[in-house]
Amino acid sequence: MSDGRGHEAKAEEHTDDVLTVRGVRKTYEAEGVPVRALRGADLTMRRGEFVAVMGPSGCGKSTLLNLVAGLDSADEGEIVIDGEVVTGRTEDDLARMRRRHIGIVFQFFNLLEGMSVLENVALPAIVAGMKRKVAETRARDLLDLLGLSDKIKAAPGVLSGGQRQRLAIARALANQPTLVLADEPTGALDSEGGHEVMELFRRLHAGGQAILLVTHDAEVASAADRIAHMRDGKVVADAVDVTAQAQPPAPAGV
């Protein structure tokens, strides 16, 4: 839009969005055969929103999350996080962007087993340039908030699955990320551990944290404000009202 008003409206919309994915394409090669993992994916998240991404295995969910995290680069399209275009950046730039904006939670925790619980949470902040003492104080506060304050000296190996994932979430929050990304965070947990972790995501969201979570579990997805359904490398349906998802379709002709 070329008039002044249209322009203003667009600028406002932009600052409200924490994530914009526009026409993103990614093709991998597996044994010489191209695999089109993303075929023009679009997704927008508003500040503080909690979005669950669902879809059949192989439809591109993890690829989308990895590209948003800057762990891999798009072939085409644009990804904007908190007003910063992250597509087309160098590896160093992406690492900086990740430290500033992104906290990642993986299915299998990715904890440093040789370090204590406290060190696992403090490390990302130290890597980002924070003084060790300050980072450890912040880590203690986070572990307290996440109900792990009595475990700070323990090795991650002695924790239950749910506690290990809570620790991974504390680590993801260490740098006060704009956006928390979670790839099947309950996938390796029993139902008790899964509930523990989802309760924590609900609390973080209630505190204003934006969360983008990939899951194949409808119960997990129901904690989100919105479900983005993916198929064949695209977001095909973006349901704003999660409860409306459960309604059967209206009969034809009504």
Ligand code: ADP
């Ligand atoms: P989902 O998370 O929905 O299961 P993925 O994003 O993991 O799907 O994968 C989408 C498609 O891309 C799949 O066909 C998968 O095999 C392929 N793929 C993903 N990563 C790679 C890779 N590094 N090399 C080759 N193919 C890949």
